[in-house]
Amino acid sequence: GAVVSQHPSWVICKSGTSVKIECRSLDFQATTMFWYRQFPKQSLMLMATSNEGSKATYEQGVEKDKFLINHASLTLSTLTVTSAHPEDSSFYICSAPMSLALETQYFGPGTRLLVL
Amino acid sequence: AQKITQTQPGMFVQEKEAVTLDCTYDTSDPSYGLFWYKQPSSGEMIFLIYQGSYDQQNATEGRYSLNFQKARKSANLVISASQLGDSAMYFCAMREGRNAGKSTFGDGTTLTVKP
Numbered sequence: 001g002a003v004v005s006q007h008p009s010w011v012i013c014k015s016g017t018s019v020k021i022e023c024r025s026l027d028f029q030a031t032t033m034f035w036y037r038q039f040p041k042q043s044l045m046l047m048a049t050s051n052e053g054s055k056a057t058y059e060q061g062v063e064k065d066k067f068l069i070n071h072a073s074l075t076l077s078t079l080t081v082t083s084a085h086p087e088d089s090s091f092y093i094c095s096a097p098m099s100l101a102l103e104t105q106y107f108g109p110g111t112r113l114l115v116l
Numbered sequence: 117a118q119k120i121t122q123t124q125p126g127m128f129v130q131e132k133e134a135v136t137l138d139c140t141y142d143t144s145d146p147s148y149g150l151f152w153y154k155q156p157s158s159g160e161m162i163f164l165i166y167q168g169s170y171d172q173q174n175a176t177e178g179r180y181s182l183n184f185q186k187a188r189k190s191a192n193l194v195i196s197a198s199q200l201g202d203s204a205m206y207f208c209a210m211r212e213g214r215n216a217g218k219s220t221f222g223d224g225t226t227l228t229v230k231p
């Protein structure tokens with residue numbers, strides 16, 4: 001069964017609103033989670049590393065004020081797209097490695113965001 | 117330079133035949149891991165197979181095997197006995213060092229299995 005969940009799976013919002021996406025690890029604790037973005041027919045691009053109890057680490061070119069990340073507990077990370085615009089429409093996927101099996105990271109099912 | 121290169125944007129294979137999806141990588145870190153994921157149209161990323169840089173043998177998982185040629189920096193995925201359900205996007209990815217989970221992905225290969 002799924003080991004990482006995401007909510008919501010689909011969201012449509014108006015331009016200028018903020019959208020929160022949740023990523024939860026099920027049955028294991030994840031001190032680190034990763035947020036990726038994928039545009040249609042393109043590869044996954046790492047946006048940021050979410051760290052429990054400390055600030056997220058953002059990849060070059062990703063606006064940290066635009067994409068707010070909060071790792072509130074050992075099983076939950078949230079990504080908030082603030083003042084969303086149509087160009088933020090994308091597929092957002094989180095992943096969490098199981099610390100005892102470093103060779104495997106588990107992905108959430110993804111969240112499709114459409115900004116009108 | 118791109119760290120992960122998948123040179124085949126699209127591939128076709130006849131059902132029940134084997135297919136090889138190419139992946140080359142570039143790293144100077146002696147410790148790294150290579151992954152293959154399947155992404156069907158639903159979008160979920162499905163882990164298929166993993167190869168560590170220090171692994172002596174090629175990884176295998178059921179119908180999936182990884183042809184790891186370290187000197188050539190290639191990590192091709194071989195799918196044997198293709199099934200219609202194998203039609204999907206396939207991504208090769210690399211993790212450098214011990215940074216579990218932080219992976220760089222290739223551009224992907226769309227595989228279509230023909231009946």
